[in-house]
Amino acid sequence: MLSSVDPTRLKLTNDEGTRGVLVGTRCQDCQVCVFGPAVFCQACTSSSLEPVELSQRGSLYSYTIVRVPPSGWPGPVPYFLGQVELPEGPQVLAEIIGCREADLKIGMEVELALQPVILASGNGAETTKAVYKWKPVMSTDAIQEASP
Amino acid sequence: MTQFRSGREVSVAGVGLHPFGRFRDKDLAGLALPPVTEALNDAGVAWKDIPVAYFGHVYYHGMSVGETALGKLGLTGIPIINVENACSSGSTAFWQAYWGIATGIFDLALAFGAEKVPSGPVTVTAEDSPERYIGADHMMAGYALRMRRYMEDHGATATALAQVSVKARQNASLNPYAHRKETVSLEEVLNSRLIADPLTLYQCCPTSEGAAAAVLCASDALDRYAIDRQRTVKIAAAVLRSGNYNGRGSDHSAFSPYRTEPAALEAYEMSGLGPEDIDLAQVHDAATIGELQQIESLHLVPFGQAWEATQEGRTALTGDIPVNTDGGLLAMGHPFGASGIRMIHETVTQLRGEAGPRQVAGAKVGLAQCSGAGDVTTVHIFTK
Ligand SMILES: [Zn+2]
Numbered sequence: 376m377l378s379s380v381d382p383t384r385l386k387l388t389n390d391e392g393t394r395g396v397l398v399g400t401r402c403q404d405c406q407v408c409v410f411g412p413a414v415f416c417q418a419c420t421s422s423s424l425e426p427v428e429l430s431q432r433g434s435l436y437s438y439t440i441v442r443v444p445p446s447g448w449p450g451p452v453p454y455f456l457g458q459v460e461l462p463e464g465p466q467v468l469a470e471i472i473g474c475r476e477a478d479l480k481i482g483m484e485v486e487l488a489l490q491p492v493i494l495a496s497g498n499g500a501e502t503t504k505a506v507y508k509w510k511p512v513m514s515t516d517a518i519q520e521a522s523p
Numbered sequence: 524m525t526q527f528r529s530g531r532e533v534s535v536a537g538v539g540l541h542p543f544g545r546f547r548d549k550d551l552a553g554l555a556l557p558p559v560t561e562a563l564n565d566a567g568v569a570w571k572d573i574p575v576a577y578f579g580h581v582y583y584h585g586m587s588v589g590e591t592a593l594g595k596l597g598l599t600g601i602p603i604i605n606v607e608n609a610c611s612s613g614s615t616a617f618w619q620a621y622w623g624i625a626t627g628i629f630d631l632a633l634a635f636g637a638e639k640v641p642s643g644p645v646t647v648t649a650e651d652s653p654e655r656y657i658g659a660d661h662m663m664a665g666y667a668l669r670m671r672r673y674m675e676d677h678g679a680t681a682t683a684l685a686q687v688s689v690k691a692r693q694n695a696s697l698n699p700y701a702h703r704k705e706t707v708s709l710e711e712v713l714n715s716r717l718i719a720d721p722l723t724l725y726q727c728c729p730t731s732e733g734a735a736a737a738v739l740c741a742s743d744a745l746d747r748y749a750i751d752r753q754r755t756v757k758i759a760a761a762v763l764r765s766g767n768y769n770g771r772g773s774d775h776s777a778f779s780p781y782r783t784e785p786a787a788l789e790a791y792e793m794s795g796l797g798p799e800d801i802d803l804a805q806v807h808d809a810a811t812i813g814e815l816q817q818i819e820s821l822h823l824v825p826f827g828q829a830w831e832a833t834q835e836g837r838t839a840l841t842g843d844i845p846v847n848t849d850g851g852l853l854a855m856g857h858p859f860g861a862s863g864i865r866m867i868h869e870t871v872t873q874l875r876g877e878a879g880p881r882q883v884a885g886a887k888v889g890l891a892q893c894s895g896a897g898d899v900t901t902v903h904i905f906t907k
Binding site: 380381384407417418436437438439440441442443444445446447448449450454456458468469470481492494504506507 | 653655656657658659660661663664667668669671672675716717718719720721722768
């Protein structure tokens with residue numbers, strides 16, 4: 376059974392850790408919605424907040440291909456990093472998987488995808504966590520082509 | 524917007540700079556001290572007359588390094604404050620020194636900053652942060668995201684972006700303190716190794732070590748300390764801000780240019796000057812895109828047009844709004860604690876007319892803007 380890389384921002388919805396939903400916080404006074412938990416509204420400082428489940432799909436605001444990863448990055452290099460704008464307002468940065476470089480395009484529709492990632496902790500022990508990523512919303516044919 | 528009561532007028536009396544580069548044989552205090560003595564000599568002020576000091580640095584090199592460094596000049600018992608405010612640590616130390624005098628508490632103050640930086644990509648969060656596994660905590664990737672979006676939104680070309688680095692190196696070739704003094708061609712910039720597409724290596728600032736210092740004095744106390752008024756530079760505005768909600772979420776990629784505009788507006792209001800009065804500017808160019816978005820946020824050029832202004836040579840030493848005249852972060856490198864005061868050093872040197880081969884003719888008003896991760900912005904305006 377997998378656990379979420381960050382339970383405050385990614386809630387798993389099955390035991391296998393293959394499905395989940397990103398969690399945000401919406402202000403009941405000014406309606407601004409942010410990604411992740413909050414005690415006070417980032418926009419107006421109100422404490423009348425409610426947790427919201429964010430949309431599974433968003434639009435690619437920008438992207439980059441990271442060739443030199445930060446320390447602690449557990450995945451392959453290079454990797455695609457996407458800045459995704461959700462309908463509720465927040466932007467969420469995460470890796471983009473399941474696509475080729477030529478497919479990347481600003482404005483393209485992407486959807487949430489969870490992947491198990493093996494994380495090494497300081498004492499040499501390893502744990503596997505479900506990490507949220509983005510993948511393009513494409514036809515089945517295109518997905519098969521993109522798979523190596 | 525913050526409401527300020529007008530305080531005493533404050534001047535920069537002296538500045539000092541350690542060359543930027545790699546200095547493996549020097550510890551942090553050893554880097555920090557030479558520009559301090561240089562700034563004191565430049566001002567003609569004795570160490571024993573300094574009543575307060577602020578030291579900017581980020582990476583941990585033991586506790587109270589400011590005290591360790593300055594203690595070598597003699598233990599005078601003054602308050603010494605160590606300042607960590609990300610990439611703006613140095614300019615935050617300067618801002619505190621300014622307000623210590625403007626509010627009437629001190630006549631003199633020392634601001635200095637230094638940094639020894641580890642190699643590799645700069646990260647913002649702590650090592651066990653989930654951000655590391657998600658892959659989002661990457662300073663240059665954040666710039667790359669902004670760069671691609673800027674190019675898409677405004678039609679900016681890769682060549683225009685690369686010209687920012689070419690110009691930085693041209694300026695740095697005239698500056699003996701710069702880390703990267705060799706000029707580079709557009710082709711060399713564009714063909715250098717990709718760090719995070721479309722950002723290439725030569726469009727990212729190097730990780731460098733260095734130090735800078737400034738001595739500030741109340742303008743009404745200059746004569747008391749026999750400071751040469753011919754060489755002082757007036758501080759017309761000193762602004763430090765943290766982030767306002769920008770409507771774009773709280774990711775690292777969203778920081779910086781959105782924060783600069785409110786800080787700039789506050790600095791213009793405080794100084795009674797406008798963007799049209801600025802003769803030269805030092806801005807936070809940790810990557811090429813940074814310079815373009817900062818000068819737009821400072822209203823020095825209209826939004827979306829900085830890339831064309833750069834291509835037209837308007838931001839070069841001979842242009843109508845020279846930017847990063849000493850080579851900026853792109854050629855000086857970016858020792859976090861030092862960069863903000865390094866920008867002020869360059870501004871003061873230019874306004875004194877002492878910048879030698881990179882002197883901007885007739886410079887009377889200079890602006891220095893420094894950003895920091897976690898949403899810090901400083902804007903200072905200086906007049907001669
Ligand atoms: Zn609110």
